[in-house]
Amino acid sequence: MAGELVLLDFWPSPFGMRSRIALAEKGIPYEYREEDLRNKSDLLLQMNPVHKKIPVLIHNGKPVCESVIQVQYIDEVWHDKAPLIPSDPYQRAVARFWVDFIDKKIYELGSKIWKTKGEEQANAKKEFIECLKLLEGELGDKTYFGGESLGYVDVALVPFYSWFYAYEKCGDFSIEAECPKMIAWVKRCMQKESVAKSLPDQEKVYEFILQLKKVFGIE
Amino acid sequence: MGDDEEVKVFGMWASPYSRRVELALKLKGIPYEYIEEDLSNKSALLIQHNPVHQKIPVLVHNGKSIPESLVILEYIDETWRNNPILLSQDPYDRAMARFWAKFIDEKILSTTRKVSFTTGKEQEHAIEEVTEQLKLLENEVKGKAYFGGEGIGYVDIVANFLVFWFGNLQEALGINIFSQHKFPFIFEWIQKQLKIDMVDECRIPKDKHLTYIQTRLAAFKSASK
Numbered sequence: 001m002a003g004e005l006v007l008l009d010f011w012p013s014p015f016g017m018r019s020r021i022a023l024a025e026k027g028i029p030y031e032y033r034e035e036d037l038r039n040k041s042d043l044l045l046q047m048n049p050v051h052k053k054i055p056v057l058i059h060n061g062k063p064v065c066e067s068v069i070q071v072q073y074i075d076e077v078w079h080d081k082a083p084l085i086p087s088d089p090y091q092r093a094v095a096r097f098w099v100d101f102i103d104k105k106i107y108e109l110g111s112k113i114w115k116t117k118g119e120e121q122a123n124a125k126k127e128f129i130e131c132l133k134l135l136e137g138e139l140g141d142k143t144y145f146g147g148e149s150l151g152y153v154d155v156a157l158v159p160f161y162s163w164f165y166a167y168e169k170c171g172d173f174s175i176e177a178e179c180p181k182m183i184a185w186v187k188r189c190m191q192k193e194s195v196a197k198s199l200p201d202q203e204k205v206y207e208f209i210l211q212l213k214k215v216f217g218i219e
Numbered sequence: 220m221g222d223d224e225e226v227k228v229f230g231m232w233a234s235p236y237s238r239r240v241e242l243a244l245k246l247k248g249i250p251y252e253y254i255e256e257d258l259s260n261k262s263a264l265l266i267q268h269n270p271v272h273q274k275i276p277v278l279v280h281n282g283k284s285i286p287e288s289l290v291i292l293e294y295i296d297e298t299w300r301n302n303p304i305l306l307s308q309d310p311y312d313r314a315m316a317r318f319w320a321k322f323i324d325e326k327i328l329s330t331t332r333k334v335s336f337t338t339g340k341e342q343e344h345a346i347e348e349v350t351e352q353l354k355l356l357e358n359e360v361k362g363k364a365y366f367g368g369e370g371i372g373y374v375d376i377v378a379n380f381l382v383f384w385f386g387n388l389q390e391a392l393g394i395n396i397f398s399q400h401k402f403p404f405i406f407e408w409i410q411k412q413l414k415i416d417m418v419d420e421c422r423i424p425k426d427k428h429l430t431y432i433q434t435r436l437a438a439f440k441s442a443s444k
Contacts, residue, residue, distance in 0.1 A: 076310040089297040096290045
């Protein structure tokens with residue numbers, strides 16, 4: 001059923017990490033292809049002509065674009081292994097709501113933290129922490145957002161952990177100090193091989209951000 | 220559906236996001252109580268049911284709140300399994316449907332907001348951008364009666380904004396992005412949509428809508444001075 005599976009990705013992309021984790025959780029072999037985003041491959045442009053972005057999951061030659069759509073696709077095709085999305089319609093809706101929330105808030109606010117300074121950065125940091133606190137509320141006393149095992153929300157959120165060090169250095173704050181429950185959850189996730197192997201080293205991501213800041217002329 | 224089922228929709232008559240939820244419920248024949256929200260004075264109940272975003276639409280089913288229109292549509296389809304089935308069972312077809320729904324919301328509707336609230340060069344650029352995005356959508360419905368293929372489905376419901384809302388908006392703005400000449404396939408799809416009773420029942424009343432848009436634009440312009 002696996003057929004030919006290729007993931008077009010870029011190592012620091014938290015969106016790409018989501019698909020890596022989902023595939024690893026289910027033990028599905030695939031070919032990982034690193035894209036140079038300054039020189040996108042013909043295959044990427046052909047497989048995602050609308051957005052021209054990674055990640056792209058290519059299954060038997062057919063592309064699935066957008067990380068949240070990929071994770072759902074992976075869960076539906078390989079539904080008998082390590083299910084990520086609940087089967088109850090209301091629980092599914094709750095999970096989808098929080099993934100939508102993560103998509104609307106975390107990446108954009110995180111980007112503002114490393115790209116801006118002064119008041120704009122201060123506001124972004126404040127809102128970022130507020131969002132993490134809302135997510136902590138949703139997690140509650142559960143081991144994972146998915147309950148006893150990794151779920152859709154865990155897979156969607158945990159990749160951003162690889163950027164936390166960069167956000168903290170650029171924003172001069174401690175995420176653990178503000179959101180200890182979130183970091184405790186992260187540490188539980190990182191004990192899973194599927195997560196640990198899918199996330200790059202935080203220092204490496206920070207170096208990458210510093211490079212980007214140079215390129216964009218941001219101090 | 221049993222007598223103990225309670226379905227409520229918190230919505231707003233001019234919102235395409237709200238209308239798509241009503242359309243899905245009507246297509247499935249699910250009775251619901253509709254609560255009109257005044258967005259300038261949101262009710263305590265709305266805030267209680269959607270504390271995170273405090274936005275419409277919200278579906279409340281037997282006391283359980285579900286916000287975000289795309290999340291609501293999938294919930295409706297999964298809870299009430301009668302026809303029309305909105306999303307295919309095939310994982311790849313589902314992925315494609317979700318892709319186009321996301322594209323409509325994150326690109327077309329987002330760029331349309333830019334068209335409404337900018338002027339001059341910025342507006343011109345936004346108009347060009349949304350025209351290109353609509354061309355991609357046009358390509359998707361080319362040669363098909365519905366976006367989903369055989370019958371009205373998820374993407375058709377998400378694209379419902381094209382049936383009434385978009386035309387009213389461009390008339391109020393005095394621009395001409397969308398026409399039969401430029402988008403013959405979407406236009407043909409709209410004609411088919413209009414033949415469906417439930418789609419017509421979700422019609423946004425034109426004159427009321429034009430006045431509403433003009434009032435909002437005027438308020439926005441004076442606020443930005």
